[in-house]
Amino acid sequence: KLTTVEEFEAATERLLETGKKVGADGWQYRVANQTPHCKFGEQGVCCRICSMGPCRITPKAPRGICGCDVHGIVARNYLKFTAGGSATHSDHGREICHTLYNAKPEGPYKVKDPEKLIRIAKEWGVETEGKDIYDLAHEMAVRGLEEYGKVFGHQNFLKRAPQHTQEIWEREEIAPRAIDREVSCSLHMTHMGCSSKPEALIRQSLRSGLSDGWGGSMAGTEFSDVLFGTPKPIETEANLGVMEKENVNIVVHGHDPSLSEMICEYADDPEMIAYAKSKGAKGITVSGVCCTSNEVAMRRGIPMAGNFLQQENVVLTGACEAIVVDVQCIFPALGPLSKCFHTKFITTSPIAQMPDSEFIRFNAKTADENAKAIVKMAIDNFENRNPDLVYIPDLKQKATVGYSVEAIVKTLDGVTNSQVDETGTTKPLIECITSGVIRGAVAMVGCNNPKIRPDHAHIELMKKLIANDIIIVASGCSAQAAAKAGLMDKAAKDLCGAGLKRVCELADIPPVLHMGSCVDISRMMVLVAELAKDSGLNISQLPVVGCAPEWMSEKAVSIGNYVVATGLDTFLGVDPYVSGSTEVAELLTGGIREWVEAAYTVEKDIDKLGDAMIARIEEKREAIGI
Ligand code: BF8
Ligand code: SF4
Secondary structure (H helix, E strand, O other), X not given: OOOOHHHHHHHHHHHHHXXXXXXXXXXXXXXXXXXXXXXXXXHOOEEOOOOOOOEEOOOOXXXXXXXXXXXXXXXXXXXXXXXXXXXXXXXHHHHHHHHHHOOOOOOOOOOOOHHHHHHHHHHOOOOOOOOOHHHHHHHHHHHHHHOOOOOOOOOHHHHHOOHHHHHXXXXXXXXXXXXXXXXXXXXXXXXXXXXXXXXXXXXXXXXXXXHHHHHHHHHHHHHHHHHHOOOOOEEEEEOHHHOOOOOEEEEEEOOOHHHHHHHHHHHOOHHHHHHHHHOOOXXXXXXXXXXXXXXHHHHHOOOEEEOHHHHHHHHHOOOOOEEEEOOOOOOOOHHHHHHOOOOEEEEOEOOEOOOOOEEOOOOOOOHHHHHHHHHHHHHHHHHHOOHHHOOOOOOOEEEEEOOOHHHHHHHHOOOOOOOOOOOOOOHHHHHHHHOOOOOEEEEEOOOOOOOXXXXXXXXXXXXXXXXXOEEEEEEHHHHHHHHHHOOOOHHHHHHOOHHHHHHHHHXXXXXXXXXXXXXXXXXXXXXXXXXXXXXXXXXXHOOEEEEEOOOOOHHHHHHHHHHHHOOOOEEEOOOOOOOOOXXXXXXXXXXXXXXXXXXXXXXXXXXXXHHHHHHHHHHHHHHOOO
């Protein structure tokens, strides 16, 4: 039985009641204060990139002081938004390269998947023969870092794409050169008095997105696998009920697994558990929020307490001893909120510093002692809990997670009883799709956004798609929405159409496959690239689309751009601040199809969004005659 959104909401209501008792704020109240939003901002027609402004475009004032028209302003804002996202994902990838550079056989960071390291090294033409694995790790870390400022040529990972896709990128001049270069170039283009032609700005948005998806994010994913292991199917649980009343609860939140991996390591240490017991707890429970949760769930089966808009709920349980954060998607609200409870709000990265937090600077060299200090701080805080404020909603679901591309290929080997006898390829999946047992696939990704009833769009769309025999790969907060509802429980096969249900039974998988965090959307790119190569089709011909129904962050726009630029139609439930320009909106929803064979669809009505995806998948099937 699925957990419904109504049940999530009832639990939240109850938690907000606790909040009221202690004078806590919540996003629900802040949204009300911010509504209605500024119209100029919403439409993307406000420019403040020079101090002659800010200028905003109205029927009476169709141009800014410099003469820029609305299309230029909207497109420039869109490119800046994208560059913010590309920079963020890519800098995360860079941090992982630095962690890899610090890997040592005696720890704390080790090479857990040497095979994968060797595979990437060979792909990049790096000599591996007779090399010590740690020497190779350090060499590859440097090579990875060089991708950020590569002087000539293009990013290495682009070669993973099918020939046809690479040719499109070359032809359209959107093949990213170096990861940092595309972010810098974007900010150069959007400076006062540079580009104001929408085509040029949108083209660079695609290139900046690609520098992330086929660069920074891909480095983040691949080298995280090398360090912490490539995910394999593993059992876990999701929703607030994973927190345990009798235990010290440590919640990890953010994105970079370098921190969360170490916290998990120490929370599992017998010495620490004994210490927790000495303080009156039964043990230590680590659970997660947002993408760092996806990282440790995929590799260690650490339970997922919730996604983006549930981060305050974790503290509102009154049973959170410490919420430990690294970077991205962390509400500054956690500072004042934690002050209303005994919770320690621990920031760890110079990149994400917040008021009302305790800052324990985390770095690869001192990771051991940092993690130990944090776990100890949480344990010491257990006795400060106010039992009258403790309420953990009794909501949780089982989930099977850990579907890296490697795991999907392995799991699907031998599913079909057909002529496919080659293992280690995506051919069994292609066989399921061409025979029509599965109609297609949707990549469900992205955040929550108060503009859309939280989790509702993710869950309703997934239910609709699987009932129509469309398999889902999910990541980020979308994946957590699915897990909380129960859609990653293998029993969810009963909600599928007959074809997909059969595949779930044969392969022993849930119908919604957890592929990881948002940087792991790079895994989805590798998967579609393999599907295209193994089927002899172009990526844009595959009955596969992307969807972010509740997206909110700059990162999500960067992702959208690389997914579209890779040839996959992308469906959004929230408008990316472009409605103020017909030219930009038309380019994104139509014009770019001539460049990259795919485009965006924006539709706020979730039911219609689902219908549009199903229709597109069926259209694509028809076009290739299956
Ligand atoms: O990178 S899905 S709210 S947690 S941005 Fe953030 Fe959005 Fe969640 Fe992960 Ni992705
Ligand atoms: Fe106004 Fe032009 Fe300056 Fe933007 S760049 S703030 S439109 S004068």
